[in-house]
Amino acid sequence: MTTPIDWASDDLTPPPSGRWDLVVVGGGTAGIVAAKTAARFGADVLLVERHRTGGDCLWTGCVPSKSLLAQAHEGADFAAAMAHVHRAVETIEPVDSPADLRAHGVRVWHGTARFTGPGSLDLDGTTVGFVRAVVATGSSPVVPPIDGLDSVTVLTSDTVWDLTTRPDRLLVVGGGPIGCELGQAMRRLGADVTIVEAGERILPREDADAAEIITATLRADGVRVLTSTSLERVTDGRALLSDGREVPVDAVLMAVGRRPGTAGLGLEAAGVATTEHGHVQVDDRLRTTNRRVWAAGDVSGHPALTHVAGVHGSTAATNAVLGLRRAAETTVVPRVTYTSPEVAAFGEGGTLRPGLRSRTIDHHEVDRAVTDGTTAGFSRLVLDRRGRVVGATVVGPRAGESLAEVLLAARHGLRARDIAASMHPYPTHGDGVWKAALEDLQDQLASARVQRVIGWVRRLRRRWS
Numbered sequence: 001m002t003t004p005i006d007w008a009s010d011d012l013t014p015p016p017s018g019r020w021d022l023v024v025v026g027g028g029t030a031g032i033v034a035a036k037t038a039a040r041f042g043a044d045v046l047l048v049e050r051h052r053t054g055g056d057c058l059w060t061g062c063v064p065s066k067s068l069l070a071q072a073h074e075g076a077d078f079a080a081a082m083a084h085v086h087r088a089v090e091t092i093e094p095v096d097s098p099a100d101l102r103a104h105g106v107r108v109w110h111g112t113a114r115f116t117g118p119g120s121l122d123l124d125g126t127t128v129g130f131v132r133a134v135v136a137t138g139s140s141p142v143v144p145p146i147d148g149l150d151s152v153t154v155l156t157s158d159t160v161w162d163l164t165t166r167p168d169r170l171l172v173v174g175g176g177p178i179g180c181e182l183g184q185a186m187r188r189l190g191a192d193v194t195i196v197e198a199g200e201r202i203l204p205r206e207d208a209d210a211a212e213i214i215t216a217t218l219r220a221d222g223v224r225v226l227t228s229t230s231l232e233r234v235t236d237g238r239a240l241l242s243d244g245r246e247v248p249v250d251a252v253l254m255a256v257g258r259r260p261g262t263a264g265l266g267l268e269a270a271g272v273a274t275t276e277h278g279h280v281q282v283d284d285r286l287r288t289t290n291r292r293v294w295a296a297g298d299v300s301g302h303p304a305l306t307h308v309a310g311v312h313g314s315t316a317a318t319n320a321v322l323g324l325r326r327a328a329e330t331t332v333v334p335r336v337t338y339t340s341p342e343v344a345a346f347g348e349g350g351t352l353r354p355g356l357r358s359r360t361i362d363h364h365e366v367d368r369a370v371t372d373g374t375t376a377g378f379s380r381l382v383l384d385r386r387g388r389v390v391g392a393t394v395v396g397p398r399a400g401e402s403l404a405e406v407l408l409a410a411r412h413g414l415r416a417r418d419i420a421a422s423m424h425p426y427p428t429h430g431d432g433v434w435k436a437a438l439e440d441l442q443d444q445l446a447s448a449r450v451q452r453v454i455g456w457v458r459r460l461r462r463r464w465s
């Protein structure tokens with residue numbers, strides 16, 4: 001996406017080689033939130049961004065993908081959909097702009113940062129010192145070497161937004177959130193789409209029942225979903241798959257995961273260690289092996305999600321500037337795949353650990369799903385022995401929104417009966433979660449112990465009256 005960034009002349013002049021309270025490397029969600037948080041605490045903050053502030057989420061991730069999906073679900077044509085994508089990015093861009101960072105008291109510099117020591121950075125030839133630093137350099141798509149790939153158009157989530165015409169036949173490699181979202185969007189925009197997933201099912205992080213519904217929906221849309229399959233090579237415009245199948249293709253979209261952004265960052269010079277997967281190694285407070293350096297966002301190995309990057313960016317900056325010891329949130333971390341229907345989940349799920357129970361409401365029992373004709377889905381709560389909410393999966397329209405109350409409940413140790421006790425508007429999709437909580441409450445009430453107490457109270461009342 002080529003929308004230019006409005007850098008001020010100040011952003012293009014290297015900052016004075018002084019010592020900053022906090023230097024933030026990377027101007028994506030994690031870096032922006034870290035820098036603004038630190039500036040709010042009165043720190044002298046320098047943010048260094050080598051490409052464009054806003055990072056992956058704004059330019060190549062959440063914003064364009066959700067814009068494309070919205071248009072695809074409406075049945076727009078490709079050109080109109082892409083025009084909407086670009087408008088949405090331009091509309092949101094000012095919130096992440098250098099101007100907005102400056103308005104928050106952050107000094108912004110457009111250039112590349114590289115650590116030269118435990119308290120110093122090289123900024124394209126200028127050395128600056130720091131008391132503390134936050135690494136927020138994000139991640140980038142992995143493109144595995146595959147024979148003949150250079151004979152077709154190879155797309156990633158970085159480049160797909162530059163397309164001006166729709167590829168007629170698209171092979172998507174990888175059935176994770178990117179492959180499913182973009183695969184469904186491109187199919188609904190008219191492309192012939194095949195998704196090949198090496199694992200036994202798509203969306204491997206999600207509940208198997210959720211993955212089954214998304215597989216069925218994609219197939220109903222006309223997407224070829226091939227699991228336990230990978231791309232072997234490309235010859236003469238045909239993709240040769242591991243199951244022996246040949247699929248004609250115009251373009252291949254690589255969606256097989258991401259690589260943390262640590263190359264050329266000079267982390268060794270700073271004494272910042274990385275994990276075996278190449279992420280910056282952080283402790284539970286997001287501090288690296290250099291006590292003056294913190295890390296947040298995709299580069300840290302925590303789930304690669306914008307809300308995680310933002311919340312952790314704030315935690316890292318707060319710990320760095322104020323010397324607090326706040327632990328990074330890792331338990332109540334929601335994730336949503338924005339296919340139609342959406343898959344929203346957090347916490348415990350899948351095969352349940354001993355002591356946990358689940359309550360599932362099929363959306364055939366949710367009146368709003370019936371009225372809207374969107375019954376492919378379910379709401380599932382996972383509860384501990386005391387009935388506290390420790391996980392959930394919702395599959396359905398706007399499932400991400402249905403998750404909000406469950407997240408609040410989990411964060412505050414509330415029980416299913418607390419959700420059951422709060423009146424919900426009728427008819428909404430949120431009825432699925434409410435009904436799951438009510439069902440659990442009714443089962444508790446039906447237990448022998450509770451029935452004995454109820455019988456005793458009844459007999460007592462009869463005697464008194």
Ligand SMILES: Cc1cc2nc3c(=O)[nH]c(=O)nc-3n(C[C@H](O)[C@H](O)[C@H](O)COP(=O)(O)OP(=O)(O)OC[C@H]3O[C@@H](n4cnc5c(N)ncnc54)[C@H](O)[C@@H]3O)c2cc1C
Nearest residue numbers: 026028029030050055056057061113138297298304305306
């Ligand atoms: C297609 C797609 C859809 C997505 N959809 C969602 C979604 O719906 N919801 C969700 O929660 N998440 C989504 N994500 C994930 C989300 O975009 C990322 O988790 C989030 O943007 C990560 O933010 P970050 O700040 O860690 O990194 P980034 O946004 O990648 O920012 C890192 C920045 O650091 C800069 N940088 C790197 N090295 C240097 C250096 N040496 N010097 C200076 N600057 C440097 C880069 O230029 C970049 O701007 C999606 C991702 C993709 C690809």
Ligand SMILES: NC(=O)c1ccc[n+]([C@@H]2O[C@H](COP(=O)([O-])OP(=O)(O)OC[C@H]3O[C@@H](n4cnc5c(N)ncnc54)[C@H](O)[C@@H]3O)[C@@H](O)[C@H]2O)c1
Nearest residue numbers: 174175176177178179197198199230255256257304336337
């Ligand atoms: N809605 C959202 O929140 C959203 C949307 C898109 C991306 N994201 C973030 O971006 C991250 C990256 O997404 P992603 O989908 O690229 O990666 P991913 O790691 O989540 O999924 C990659 C998929 O590709 C499969 N795979 C790996 N190698 C393969 C091969 N050679 N052939 C076929 N299949 C192969 C994996 O089994 C996996 O299912 C996500 O983990 C997520 O955190 C979030």
